[in-house]
Amino acid sequence: MEVFQSMALLAELVQCGGPIFTWCYDEKGNLLRSNCPDEAFLSGIFGLFGCKQQMMEYGAAHDTPITLGTALGILWAAAFEKKNGELKRAWVMGPVFYQDVSMRGIEQGLRYYSHLETSVSWTMHLQQVLAKVPVLQNTILHRYTLMMHYCLTGIHLEISDINSETPPKVYDPTYTPAHDRHKVWMAEQGLLQMVRTGDLNYKQALSNSMTLSAGVPVHSDDALRQSKISVIVFTSLVCRAAIEGGLSPEEAYALGDSYIQTAESAKTLDDLNPLSLVMYDDFIRRVHKCRTNPKLSxxxxxxxxxxxxxxxxxxxxxxxxxxxxxxxxxxxxxxxxxxxxxxxxxxxxxxxxxxxxxxxxxxxxxxxxxxxxxxxxxxxxxxxxxxxxxxxxxxxxxx
CATH class of the missing domain: 1.10.10.60 (Homeodomain-like)
Incomplete structure (x- = not known):
């Protein structure tokens, strides 16, 4: 119980400096607790990019902390709680960026993970979530990591004792994460069903659906063109779902054409990135309005x-x-x-x-x-x- 109290106090102190979250995993890698409001999605990201597996393998063999990086510039830090030499819990702090990263930089980083099957909706939510991730200098993250290790073990370490792991610069073709196309289909159907019903509470359900890290990938050497194709495909699907929900074909197609033209006219990824969320919200609100019973006061x-x-x-x-x-x-x-x-x-x-x-x-x-x-x-x-x-x-x- 003392460990949880110490870590809770540390988490509060760290958050005084910004939205840096703390996570606790058991010896099997199951998430026990966190103080992150977007827990499901960010925990999924931690696993998807291989950081959780890397952390658990390292923690089983070592006692010192570790920092874990991704090609997107995101970092996590982990320290380990052990009993009789066996891993009991892994405690994680993050995610943070180690330097300012633009949306274009995130797009380029995602190309490293092109072997993953990421859906349009998942990428939308990733961009939205990462926009809130703070930038933290490595030296500060390392000091937080040493504090975390001390709370768990009572042992003082030096920064040089922290192991730093970053992904290789070249895509490893031997890495093949598990995926389930049926879950992808389920998630996409959920997104479209929210359009059909004009569900104004779509953000919570959207987050649930987008924790699934799969979809139909669209690959291109041109990141801007790839994003445009994704937006156009997603807009077409949403447009048809809105018609099924009661929006007139004339209004739906005109609105869809407008968003597609805006996507085609985008000059940069920063111009394009917010478009899918704006389009999705617009269609849902229009369907909700047309489904509203005019007889109700x-x-x-x-x-x-x-x-x-x-x-x-x-x-x-x-x-x-x-x-x-x-x-x-x-x-x-x-x-x-x-x-x-x-x-x-x-x-x-x-x-x-x-x-x-x-x-x-x-x-x-x-x-x-x-x-x-x-x-x-x-x-x-x-x-x-x-x-x-x-x-x-x-x-x-x-x-």
Missing amino acids: RPVQQCVDYIEMHLDQKIRAADLAAVVGYTEYYLTHKFKAETGLCISDYIKFAKIERAKVLLKSTDQTVQEIAAALCFSTRNYFSRIFQEVTGQTPVEYRGG
Whole structure:
């Protein structure tokens, strides 16, 4: 317990200087805890670029800390907690950049990992996340690493005792990471389903889908051309999903053509990089608007939107009443009169619709989805899911 308390204090002190996160892995490489808000995605990056495997292999054989680098200029530092000479836990700090890196530099770094199958959506999210990664001088990271080692072992080391590992300059053709094309398809379907439903809460679900590190790669010697092709393909898919969601073909195709033309006109990667996210958000908001029931009063529509944005929480009629400034009694009657459903049933149906997306677009377990949508138990979630859809969650996922 003392180790966790010491590391928690160190994590707080380090964060006083910037958003540098701390991670803890068990002896098998399973993530136990972190203080990172984008935990799933960045933990996936740590594994995808081979840093986690390298850390675990090094930690099993050595007692001294290590810094781990990637071709993108990202660094992590790791120190090891041992018991009777055996690895017990690996503690990680990062990621950080060791120098300022432009979006173009990140694009060029990704070309080193061209053997990985990275989807358009995954690359979008990577760029968004890396834009928030701080720059930290190597000497400062090394001092943090020595502090981390001391918290775990009580032993003072010198900077020269830290082992530094960086990727080779030339792509290693023998490195073949595992991937699963079925998961890729699931993730892409999840992204498109959020467009079809006009899901304003897409950012959380988008993050879940994009932790899958696979997709259909598009290779080119010209990084700008490669990115343009990716944006154009993604825009075409989103455009068709928006039509399926109710957006008129005239509006959808005109909007898609506009974004494609903007992509073609981009002169630099920095001009192009934000375009996919802007386009995706634009289409989702337009689909949401066209799906909004014009018969609903503004307060009831506010309640509907609030429910959609808070499906991961326990929502009560009293919460909705506070949002619109009505009494709970008045709102419950008004809501049912306009929607035909009582508030609790509407929330239940909305949560099941989100569950259907997660079942088809992620590899989260039924238990994890039930917890993510704030159902009290897995059995209760399964029972409600079957009442609404006529299938169990497992049957729906396999269908």
